[in-house]
Amino acid sequence: xxxxxxxxxxxxxxxxxxxxxxxxxxxxxMEGGQNKTCLALVADEKAAVHLQLWGDECDxxxxxxxxxxxxxxxxxxxxxxxxxxxxxxxxxxxxxFTMTFVETPNLSEIRWVPDPNNxxxxxxxxxxxxxxxxxxxxP
Amino acid sequence: xxxxxxxxxxxxxxxxxxxxxxxxxxxVLEPKLRPPxxxxxxxxxxxxxxxxxxxxxxxxxxxxxxxxxxxxxxxxTDGYALFLSLLVNVVNELYSKLFDSAKNQLLWVTxxxxxxxxxxxxxxxxxxxxxxxxxxxxxxxxxxxxxMVNIFLDKWDCLLxxxxxxxxxxxxxxLRLLADHCRLSSPDKLDSLKTMEIEFCVKMLxxxxxxxxxxxxxxxxxxxxxxxxxxxxxxxxxxxxxxSEFSTARFCDISQLYRSRTSxxxxxxxxxxxxxxxxxxxxxxxxxxGQKRYQVWFAKKFLLLPERETxxxxxxxxxxxxxxxxxxxIQSDIIPRWAVIGWLLKSCRKNYVEANVKLALxxxxxxxxERVDNIMNIEPAMLLMVCSIPRYIDMTHTLLEFLFLxxxxxxxxxxxxxVKGVSSAFTILVQKxxxxxxxxxxxxxxxxxxxxxxxxxxxxGSNLGVSKESQTTxxxxxxxxxxxxxxxxLGTPTPSPER
Numbered sequence: 001x002x003x004x005x006x007x008x009x010x011x012x013x014x015x016x017x018x019x020x021x022x023x024x025x026x027x028x029x030m031e032g033g034q035n036k037t038c039l040a041l042v043a044d045e046k047a048a049v050h051l052q053l054w055g056d057e058c059d060x061x062x063x064x065x066x067x068x069x070x071x072x073x074x075x076x077x078x079x080x081x082x083x084x085x086x087x088x089x090x091x092x093x094x095x096x097f098t099m100t101f102v103e104t105p106n107l108s109e110i111r112w113v114p115d116p117n118n119x120x121x122x123x124x125x126x127x128x129x130x131x132x133x134x135x136x137x138x139p
Numbered sequence: 140x141x142x143x144x145x146x147x148x149x150x151x152x153x154x155x156x157x158x159x160x161x162x163x164x165x166x167v168l169e170p171k172l173r174p175p176x177x178x179x180x181x182x183x184x185x186x187x188x189x190x191x192x193x194x195x196x197x198x199x200x201x202x203x204x205x206x207x208x209x210x211x212x213x214x215x216t217d218g219y220a221l222f223l224s225l226l227v228n229v230v231n232e233l234y235s236k237l238f239d240s241a242k243n244q245l246l247w248v249t250x251x252x253x254x255x256x257x258x259x260x261x262x263x264x265x266x267x268x269x270x271x272x273x274x275x276x277x278x279x280x281x282x283x284x285x286x287m288v289n290i291f292l293d294k295w296d297c298l299l300x301x302x303x304x305x306x307x308x309x310x311x312x313x314l315r316l317l318a319d320h321c322r323l324s325s326p327d328k329l330d331s332l333k334t335m336e337i338e339f340c341v342k343m344l345x346x347x348x349x350x351x352x353x354x355x356x357x358x359x360x361x362x363x364x365x366x367x368x369x370x371x372x373x374x375x376x377x378x379x380x381x382x383s384e385f386s387t388a389r390f391c392d393i394s395q396l397y398r399s400r401t402s403x404x405x406x407x408x409x410x411x412x413x414x415x416x417x418x419x420x421x422x423x424x425x426x427x428x429g430q431k432r433y434q435v436w437f438a439k440k441f442l443l444l445p446e447r448e449t450x451x452x453x454x455x456x457x458x459x460x461x462x463x464x465x466x467x468x469i470q471s472d473i474i475p476r477w478a479v480i481g482w483l484l485k486s487c488r489k490n491y492v493e494a495n496v497k498l499a500l501x502x503x504x505x506x507x508x509e510r511v512d513n514i515m516n517i518e519p520a521m522l523l524m525v526c527s528i529p530r531y532i533d534m535t536h537t538l539l540e541f542l543f544l545x546x547x548x549x550x551x552x553x554x555x556x557x558v559k560g561v562s563s564a565f566t567i568l569v570q571k572x573x574x575x576x577x578x579x580x581x582x583x584x585x586x587x588x589x590x591x592x593x594x595x596x597x598x599x600g601s602n603l604g605v606s607k608e609s610q611t612t613x614x615x616x617x618x619x620x621x622x623x624x625x626x627x628x629l630g631t632p633t634p635s636p637e638r
Contacts, residue, residue, distance in 0.1 A: 023432060060151035064436035068153065094153040097436060098420045138431040 006047035006105070008074045010081060010112050010122045014088045016072040020044045021099040022051070022065045024135040028058045039082065041135035042067065043101035048132065050108040052077065052084040057091060066095035074107070081108045103137050104130045144199035146236040157232050161225070164191035165199075172196055173203075176210055189214060190221045194229070197248050198241045208251055219257030226252070227259070230266040231412045242279070246286045253294050261302040264290070268312045268408055274319050274447040281332060284316060288335045292342075299347070307350045310343045311405045314361040319449055321368055341370050348385035355401035356506055357456070359393065360498065379552075394553050397506040400513070403461035409453035410461075414441055418454065418479075422462055427474040434482055448492045451483050455499040463515040477522035481534060484523075497541045505545060505557045507564040514571055521568045525579055532585045539580075539590050546597070562597055 002017050020042040028038040038058040042051045053061065061067060071089040075081070085091045109129040115121040131137055146158050171177060172192060181189055196207040211222060226248065229237075237245065249267065252260045264287075271283050291298065291309045298306055313336045320333050344351055351358060362378075365371040377384040382391050389395075407415065417440075421433050442450060458476050469475070480500060487493035500523075503516040520538065527534035546554075546561050568574055580586060581594055 056150060060149060063432070064440075092151050092153040093149075097417050097433065098424075100424050100426075138435075 004046050005042075005044045005049055005107065008049070008083070008107060010074050010076065012073070012075055014071045014073045014086050016074060016083070016089075017068075017070050018044070018072065019066065019068045019094070019099075020049075020051075021097075021101050022061055022063055022067060023048070023101065023103070024063055025053075025061070026134065039080075039134060041103075041106075041132050042083070043103060045100050046102060048101070048103050048106040049074070050080065050082045050106070050132065050134065052080075052082040053091075054084065057085070061091075061093060064097050065093045066097070066099050067091055068094045081110075081112070083108075103132065106130070106132045109133065145195065145238065145241050146233050147238060148236075155233065155236075157228055161191045161195040161229075164188045165195035168192040169196075172207065172210065174206070176213060181214065186214070186216065187221060190225060194222060194225050198229070198237075198244045201240055201244055204244060204247065208248070212255070217258070219252060219255060220259055223252060223257045223259040223263055226263050227266050230263065230270060234270045235413070239279070242283075246283075246290075250290065250294075253290070253297065256297075256301055261305040264305050265308050265408070266412075268308060269411055271312065271316060272411060273316065273409055273450045273453055274444070276323065276329075276446060281329070284320075285332050285335070288313060288332070288339050291339050292335060295342070303347070303350055304353070306343060306347065307353050308405070308408055310340055310351060311354055311357070311361070312408050313340050314358075314365065315409050315453070317368070318361065318364040319446070321365065323446070337368070337370055341374070344374050344385075346386070348390060349387045352387065352390060352396065352399070354405060355399040356397050356502065357401035357405060359396050360502055364495070393550075394556055397553065397556060398508065398511065400503065400511050400516075401460070406453065406457045406461045409450075410457050414454070415457070418458065419462060421474060421479065422458070422464060422476060423468060423473060425474050426472050427478060430474050430478075430482075438486065442486065445488070448487060448489060449495070451487060451492060452495045452499045455480055455483060455496050456502075459500065459503070459519050460513075460516050463513070475519075475522065477519040477526060480519050481523050481527065481531075484534075494541075497538065498545070500538075501542055501545060504542065504564040505549060505560045507560040507567070509563065509567055514567055514573070517564050517568065518573050521564075521573055525574055528579070528583055528585060535580075535583075535585075536587060536590065539586075539594070543590070543593050543597075558597070565598060 002019065005018060005020060008016055008018070021044070022040055022042050024041040026039040028036050031037040036055055036058045038053045040051045040053060040061070042049060069083070069085060069089065069091050071085075072083055072091070073086045073089065074083045077084075105127065106129065109127065109132060110124050111126045111128055112122040113125040115123045143154075143158055143162060145162070146155065148154070165172075168188060169192070171189075190211075193207050193211050197204050197211075200207070211219075215222070226245070230245070234242075234245075246267075249260075249263055252263060267283070267287060271287065272280050287309070291306065291313075295306075317333065317336050317340065320329050320336065323329060362371060362375065366375050378393050382393070410418070417433075417437055421430060421437070425433055441447065458480060462476065464473075464476065484493065484496055484500075487496055500520045503512055504520065506512075507517060520542075524535045524538045527538075542561065546557055549557055565577060569577055577594070577598060581591055581598070583591070
């Protein structure tokens, strides 16, 4: 089932199917000296989030690409809360340009805490920043 | 993963549904695609699949293409209508991704379809014309120009007989492309292509002028960009001085062209389907204020190379004349057309391009006639002038100055028409409520008194019909050398070898 970005919640599960447009891409870095990695800002009509690209994904996408994520995961890696395909997921380009988006809220800029009623779930505690601090909106 | 023999798919790119449907049909039917062909008559479903399979075969197997096409000839029952509609979809959706060999095959099969006069071959030619990108001097783009002009020259008699309007479309495209091709300073690799493009356009203008008339006033706009090319200069001379040269009884004066509005389908010819999709998306979905990223993406994709800048002229013509938003959109918070045009105008780096963009923006003003013209074509220029007053008065000044420059100099022999056109344009924009009153300009404190004065004079003339001043201009003997629409004063085109 396809979900909207605003409905994703941090979890250790590879079960997020969603579609978004890539707004901006950071510099590619080497992680652990072996794998390329890079962060990107992606968004749909209701929310934005940071996406982590791995290996050849880093060069395969650029700003303006509409991307479909299958079996993705939204979780913390190296203290950053990011959406990614992970080993079991897949991301592919399905189009270009023709998708509207918002840059706030950004789900990576929200502090999440375990749900007091259900410790397996996370809920939003506070907004750290309305917009991405890594990729500020264009003036 | 199955590899396509038709389109280049990069890693992490989803399959294209059209390509997939053709490939799957081909894979299923491949054993039946070689002789001896089945003699049984396919049912509609099988017929459709067979068409898809044969198309995939033709495009991906050059060595077997002749066999595939024979097969098609044997089974066809719909005048090739389905096959051609599939080809049109391939061109519109996949052209830029096709392998080089598939592009070659596409042009080959296009000629086959003309030879059998397949139903809709003219639409296929129009779609292919749209794939020629203005201001793109890459080898494959020039190859497509060459192939297309070759088709129009080679199949001239047949096209004239069967689908003469496709020749008119080709004329519009090649006149526009020639303006780019003649401007390039290193013309070696372009020489033979330019010769053929000129040959085709001159043949159209000299032999089939009644077809050229169908383009309407934008024919003049395009020709004026080529007036420095000797062969077109001669045509200009005749247009102005000897209209009877043009074997068309109907034509006696250039003003006939001025009075005929150009159909929007011509503007689409110089915009690729991809550009059209993106521009229409911005103008129907993107909120005013949220357009910045889209502008950056669009510019990066289509306008980045310096030679591409002339494309802005075509885009502005497209936005004014071929994209007319609904009232619902006009009243919404979606970015208006004038704002997109303001951005495009600001993106111009060369003076002559900027002048041509402004001319494109005001072109329908010059000859505006309520009976044939559409207020939506002139609305963006008015709103751009008015809405720029608070923060970008320079834009208002530049545009108004340019408009008066056109009124006074564009074609002094037809100054009466132009004065009337521009004042009618202002009048109807007020009448229909695009602006509430002309006071917004005539009483604008920030606007230069000089321009306000000119505006007053123009508008007072409009109430009296044709002003005295313009009558005298009209009656002036035109023996003075050669006078035709001249915008050379507004920006100098780059020198060309032919100059």
